[in-house]
Amino acid sequence: MPGYGIDEGEDGLLEWDMVLGRLRDSHNYWLVTVRPDGRPHAMPVWGVWLDGAMWWSSSVRSRKIRNLRANPACTMTTEDGRSPVILDGAAEIVTDGAAIRAFLEATNLKYDAGLDIGFLEPSVNATVRVAPREIFALEEARFVQSPTKFTLDGRANPTTKPGG
Known part of the structure; x- marks a missing residue:
């Protein structure tokens, strides 16, 4: 995060296991998708971390599912x-x-x-898997040292670097 007052060294970076624990333990997640006209759409969802990805479900008629059918890019936050x-x-x-x-x-x-299993009948509710490309995490109490970005490319251990 150049120019934002964030340390560019590796001291204080967050550990992957701690970040993964936050992903697993969050009760609700904010999901942001993109509408066909380019406007963002944010909604809370329940979710689970399973097999290296975030999973959730929603009605096939929901705005978020319709958005994802047109553009699969999305952001999820704890x-x-x-x-x-x-x-x-x-x-x-x-x-x-x-x-x-x-x-x-x-x-x-x-x-x-x-x-x-009837709840997840594909004609009624879509089951969605979000494969992460990047995961960013920080701690407010250690704002200057903690911002950490993890880049995932299919390997078991993500690449870690400072900032966003």
Whole structure:
């Protein structure tokens, strides 16, 4: 973040495991998609971190699903503005039955939701997987030292660097 007063060294950068914990533990997530006319659209969603991606679901008729069908680029953030995690990636609508069942199990475990597989009938609700390209995180209390960007390229360990 040149010119923003952020350290450019690596002292104080956040650890991947801590950031991953925030992604897993957040109760709600803000999802930002792009409308066909270019305006942003933000909505809260429940989500789970599963197999290296964020997963969530919504009605196939919802604005967010219609936006993603036209443009899969999206941003998801955790709900904590003091220690946020921001994930930029591309969404895909999942149709594989085994993957949908795994998402349903993870959702029921996390939210104690009691949902059954009928809830995720693809003609009614879309199951979405957002594969991250970049994840940015910081801590408000250590604003100058903590901004950390992780670049993911399919490897098990993301590349880490200062700033945004």
